[in-house]
Amino acid sequence: MLTHIEHIGIAVKDLAIAIPLYEKLLNTPCYKTEEVASENVKTAFFAVGTNKIELLQSTTEDGLIAKYVQKKGEGIHHIAYAVIDIAAEMARLKAEGFTLLNEHPKPGADDKLVCFVHPKDAGGVLMELTAPDPSK
Numbered sequence: 001m002l003t004h005i006e007h008i009g010i011a012v013k014d015l016a017i018a019i020p021l022y023e024k025l026l027n028t029p030c031y032k033t034e035e036v037a038s039e040n041v042k043t044a045f046f047a048v049g050t051n052k053i054e055l056l057q058s059t060t061e062d063g064l065i066a067k068y069v070q071k072k073g074e075g076i077h078h079i080a081y082a083v084i085d086i087a088a089e090m091a092r093l094k095a096e097g098f099t100l101l102n103e104h105p106k107p108g109a110d111d112k113l114v115c116f117v118h119p120k121d122a123g124g125v126l127m128e129l130t131a132p133d134p135s136k
Contacts (some may be wrong), residue, residue, distance in 0.1 A: 001089065006082040006112075006130045007045070007052035011068050011075060015057045018074075019044050022055065036109050041065050043109040054080075054109065078116070080128035089129055090115050098122070105129075111136040 012018035019030050023046075032045045040063035044055040056077060058066035068077060083089040086105045094100055099118035108114035108130065117127040 001084050002081045002129075003084060004082050005051065006080040006128075007054045007110075008076060009054045009056055009078040009080060009128070011065050011072075011077040012055050012057050013069055013074060015042055015044050015055060018055050018057070022046055022053065026053065032110065034109055035059065036107075038107065039064070041109075045110060052110075078126040078128050080114075080130045083129050083131050086113050086115060086129055086131040093117060093129075105131070107133060 010018075015033070019033075022044075023029055026046050026048055028046055028048065030044045030046055033043065035042045037059075040058055040060045042057045042059055046053040046055075056065050058064070058069070060066065065077070090100055090105065098121045101116040101118055105113035105115050108128075111133050112130045113133045115129045117129070119126045
């Protein structure tokens, strides 16, 4: 079951430029940065009320975020939804005919388990399911 929008992911070319920009824009400091080596990204998080914004910078020239920025430019990359039971939600979506981009939940940023739903099945929007990682 989806409970709320967990964060909005924004692809950027360079966190060193984007973080100060978003700190001014959102009038709040970046509260966390981390690298997710398995996804070839560096992330930066901002709290905006009860919502979060995640900036994503590719750590490789051929990473998914780098390719996204080359093709579409900087901007909204995905919307993440918090779920109570990520495995159950993945099974539900798969049974409904949605294409999942990973077979099992995988570790993501901010101590979460994640799974992505292909944008072709979600009205052109990349959708991320996210739940706390019980191993953290």
